[in-house]
Amino acid sequence: MSLAYAILATLASEPASGYDLAKKFDTSVGFFWQASHQQIYRELNKLEEKEWIEAETVFQEGRPNKKVYTLTTLGKQKMIEWIAKPGKISRHKEEVLVKLFAGYLVPPRILIRELERHRQLHLRQLEKYKGMQQKYFANPPSLDFPSKCQYLSLRQGIRYEHDYVGWCEEAISLLQEDLSS
Amino acid sequence: MSLAYAILATLASEPASGYDLAKKFDTSVGFFWQASHQQIYRELNKLEEKEWIEAETVFQEGRPNKKVYTLTTLGKQKMIEWIAKPGKISRHKEEVLVKLFAGYLVPPRILIRELERHRQLHLRQLEKYKGMQQKYFANPPSLDFPSKCQYLSLRQGIRYEHDYVGWCEEAISLLQEDLSS
């Protein structure tokens, strides 16, 4: 059900087509929710049927026409109700940790190599987020309420990636003691 | 596919029944991978068919019989191959952040209340993990290789929860400035 609300949340700030949404799910909204274009188009049809959003076809020259979706009053109301409703704690799934859990089956250097790879992937993500922070949210206390909300989403991403990199380093250095075997 | 490997990883350390596995997915393995008993039983059948695991029925008095699963040589080999194969970065989905992203639709106090709830849930989780760390992994450098691997999984959980609590506090204190509206 959360995908529906992630779409509504995005449409709340401005109307968008399925294609636009797919792009946002690769960047901004993508910090905390991912969805492929296939999922998005399917969900948009469902939401339109329920009349939480409405579509307007925009004719374009030199480009395919697009259907631009807008949040309806009903949709906005449903979004507000959902925000106010206490939510469950999100448990995350980490493939690397599954590997590590049975990591004693392979020589430590294999694990270290994989952890090093992940360290670099997360480091790259961290740099990207930090760049965005500097560019769009230079002075947090001066932001208006809507911007603060989105700034705090980005802050989560930054903290998470920073911490992940730290954990990789801790893990690598502990495993290095067993490198002889 | 990862659920299969999460089960194999668990069976690698000791044979277990579906019921035993379900319990572990609520505790230790549950730090980084969650699964319901329905999923587990379905997956166990698939893995038995592929001969990655094998079952032995254990007759019990006063209790229902159980099927205890063991990793086969093939299963162990598949697990080792999977560990060595470079994996993708796991992106996490955070419902609270979807709420925050459209959080300007509701008064700040609603958001603060929800963030406070999550702060407490994660704090409780953190205390639980810290307790486990003290109990089972008091002196990390002295641990053997297999224990180190499992210790590092727990460390991730601890870091994650600690950081999450920190983010909640940061978010709450920033939003408190808008509390008048």
Place this chain on the structure above:
DNA sequence: CAGAGCATGTAAGAGGTTACATGATTAC
């Protein structure tokens, strides 16, 4: 003229959730 970007979809299958179903024993 090749490749990237715009724009929208279908179909199959894997993964995951919720509800239903049974039945014995043990602890309070």
Place this chain on the structure above:
DNA sequence: GTAATCATGTAACCTCTTACATGCTCTG
């Protein structure tokens, strides 16, 4: 006697991923 624990499953449904499918324009 009520609830929790042990033990295993089926069925329906929803969500998510991967692959396939089309066709136009703009940039290099």
